[in-house]
Amino acid sequence: MSKLRVAVIGAKGRIGSEAVRAVEAADDMELVAALGRGDDLEAMTAAGAQVAVELTHPDSVMDNLEFCVRNGIHAVVGTTGWTEDRLARLRSWLDASPSTGVLIAPNFSIGAVLTMTFARQAARFFESVEVVELHHPNKADAPSGTATRTAQLIAAARREAGCPPQPDATTTALDGARGADVDGVPVHSVRLRGLLAHQEVLLGDTGETLTIRHDSLHHSCFMPGILLGARRVPQTPGLTFGLEHFLDLG
Numbered sequence: 001m002s003k004l005r006v007a008v009i010g011a012k013g014r015i016g017s018e019a020v021r022a023v024e025a026a027d028d029m030e031l032v033a034a035l036g037r038g039d040d041l042e043a044m045t046a047a048g049a050q051v052a053v054e055l056t057h058p059d060s061v062m063d064n065l066e067f068c069v070r071n072g073i074h075a076v077v078g079t080t081g082w083t084e085d086r087l088a089r090l091r092s093w094l095d096a097s098p099s100t101g102v103l104i105a106p107n108f109s110i111g112a113v114l115t116m117t118f119a120r121q122a123a124r125f126f127e128s129v130e131v132v133e134l135h136h137p138n139k140a141d142a143p144s145g146t147a148t149r150t151a152q153l154i155a156a157a158r159r160e161a162g163c164p165p166q167p168d169a170t171t172t173a174l175d176g177a178r179g180a181d182v183d184g185v186p187v188h189s190v191r192l193r194g195l196l197a198h199q200e201v202l203l204g205d206t207g208e209t210l211t212i213r214h215d216s217l218h219h220s221c222f223m224p225g226i227l228l229g230a231r232r233v234p235q236t237p238g239l240t241f242g243l244e245h246f247l248d249l250g
Ligand SMILES: NC(=O)C1=CN([C@@H]2O[C@H](COP(=O)(O)OP(=O)(O)OC[C@H]3O[C@@H](n4cnc5c(N)ncnc54)[C@H](O)[C@@H]3O)[C@@H](O)[C@H]2O)C=CC1
Pocket: 009, 010, 011, 012, 013, 014, 015, 016, 035, 036, 037, 038, 039, 055, 056, 057, 058, 060, 064, 077, 078, 079, 080, 081, 105, 106, 107, 108, 109, 145, 222
């Protein structure tokens, strides 16, 4: 059987360099291009790439994806910074290239995907819920893509269940003390040398709290999700948001 021809964009970065090694080590894949900042995207078409793994920067991802979709190259995207406006632009490119697939995964690690799933399940049973994400200090964006997605899923579950707004008697606060408001869910961002990527979802009600915590300790935790995405995205045209759609979570 022929191997899947994969390109990595952002190949010299923290996660991109790990992805290069993971693709090279996969029996069913061939790494046909490894692009860094300033490299010509045409290298992917010249090499016949079927799937691009995009792991760059929120400022770069849109141009890279526009190129991929216009050229019928499926994409697996880990880069963060997604807004409704950006998603709408991506969908319009995909409408013009209907057989192309793009997976955007706020987080490729199975533990983080499960954290989001469990948080969504628990959200309607507790009066209060807040998200704390903790990352290395070289991270460009805050809150993290994972924390934003987690808060959005929590907020949607609470809306569907008819939950009232959370209790919060704060009338005086320093700017930022209550975190960022993501759809009514406070999200707090810590940046600390020594950390990689960590998240806690704190849920509370009268007389009890529940904490769901996930820790990414090494970039290797993202690799099974990236490889799964690369294998599945060519058979999944259009936009898929979240790796959970490629996992049988029951
Ligand atoms: N979804 C997930 O599971 C994960 C997502 N990420 C996200 O991936 C992105 C990259 O993270 P890191 O590797 O930590 O950052 P990094 O800064 O270590 O690496 C990014 C690399 O992309 C390169 N780059 C920037 N623009 C480019 C362009 N136009 N073409 C080619 N290369 C370009 C940079 O020069 C750099 O080498 C971030 O948005 C981060 O949040 C990171 C880890 C896991």
